[in-house]
Amino acid sequence: MMKKAMMIGPVGAGKSTLVKVLLGVDQPVRKTQALEFHDWLIDTPGEYSENPLYYRTLMATALEAQVLLLIQDATRERSCFPFGFAQGFPMPAIGVVTKADHPDANVERAILFLRESLGEREIYVTSAATNKGIRTLFERLIEIMRD
Numbered sequence: 001m002m003k004k005a006m007m008i009g010p011v012g013a014g015k016s017t018l019v020k021v022l023l024g025v026d027q028p029v030r031k032t033q034a035l036e037f038h039d040w041l042i043d044t045p046g047e048y049s050e051n052p053l054y055y056r057t058l059m060a061t062a063l064e065a066q067v068l069l070l071i072q073d074a075t076r077e078r079s080c081f082p083f084g085f086a087q088g089f090p091m092p093a094i095g096v097v098t099k100a101d102h103p104d105a106n107v108e109r110a111i112l113f114l115r116e117s118l119g120e121r122e123i124y125v126t127s128a129a130t131n132k133g134i135r136t137l138f139e140r141l142i143e144i145m146r147d
Ligand SMILES: Nc1nc2c(ncn2[C@@H]2O[C@H](COP(=O)(O)OP(=O)(O)OP(=O)(O)O)[C@@H](O)[C@H]2O)c(=O)[nH]1
Pocket: 009, 010, 011, 012, 013, 014, 015, 016, 017, 018, 029, 030, 031, 032, 033, 044, 045, 046, 047, 098, 099, 100, 101, 102, 126, 127, 128, 129, 130
């Protein structure tokens, strides 16, 4: 079975955009309405991370993944994950800051938010608009999924 990485994060955080750049797909993104399996990436609707009613579904789907990507939008003024959220999952998680290119981006703040839910795990700072950090993240994911 092919190993997979799963996107977790609030509505509009840039999960689907990140899926597209990681897969090299050139298509406009739409709001994600349901779980979507794209090759080695699992995309989730932001509502699944925002509403605890969906946590059970999120957990069940996560069992199909080898690694979780906790997505934090650099322009967002709060975290959407509860404290220690990543520790509640049995597989490793890494943090990804999105929209680092944005004029309202605050990357340091985004990293602090991720630290609350992720602890000391690795964090990658990215922009799908400029491709910043995308290659490094891609290579790291390939490495994790090869193990
Ligand atoms: N400036 C900038 N905008 C981005 C970036 N990544 C995503 N966006 C924009 O953010 C908006 C939301 O992106 P999506 O990828 O649809 O977000 P999502 O997390 O999949 O949202 P849901 O499907 O609702 O959960 C879109 O307008 C994207 O163009 C980025 O790196 N930089």
